[in-house]
Amino acid sequence: MTRQQSGLIxxxxxxxxxxxxxxxxxxxxxxxxxxxxxxxCRIGYGINAWLGLFNMIPLGPLDGAKVIAWEQRLVVGDRTxxxxxxxxxxxxxxxxxxFIVPF
Numbered sequence: 001m002t003r004q005q006s007g008l009i010x011x012x013x014x015x016x017x018x019x020x021x022x023x024x025x026x027x028x029x030x031x032x033x034x035x036x037x038x039x040x041c042r043i044g045y046g047i048n049a050w051l052g053l054f055n056m057i058p059l060g061p062l063d064g065a066k067v068i069a070w071e072q073r074l075v076v077g078d079r080t081x082x083x084x085x086x087x088x089x090x091x092x093x094x095x096x097x098x099f100i101v102p103f
Contacts, residue, residue: 003069003070004070006066006070007066007067007069007070009066010063010064010066010067010070011063011067011090013055013063014051014052014053014055014056014063014064014090014094015052015090017048017049017051017052017055018048018049018052018090018093018094018097020044020048021044021045021048021049021052021097022097024040024041024042024044024045024048025041025045025097027041028041028042028045045097049094049097049098050098052090052093052094052097053091053094053095053097053098056087056090056091056094058087064087067087068084068087
């Protein structure tokens with residue numbers, strides 16, 4: 001497996017957690033009348049937001065370390081992105097989800 005493949009695989013986990021957290025957050029207003037579904041959305045949001053944040057810590061076997069060890073650029077189509085920029089944006093979104101979005 002190449003470094004790029006490893007980096008993309010490592011980035012996919014936290015990004016999927018953030019997408020799921022946003023999905024649960026978006027569903028919450030629609031299911032507020034049903035207590036079980038509202039609780040499920042709150043718990044799903046909280047768990048996925050924290051997992052996305054925790055996984056991006058750049059230590060040991062966590063995905064953040066693999067993303068940082070990856071090449072310093074990411075080519076998507078005709079654009080080139082900095083991996084630390086991608087890491088920073090992921091971390092920023094996770095921090096917003098966990099600490100700023102009131103639930």
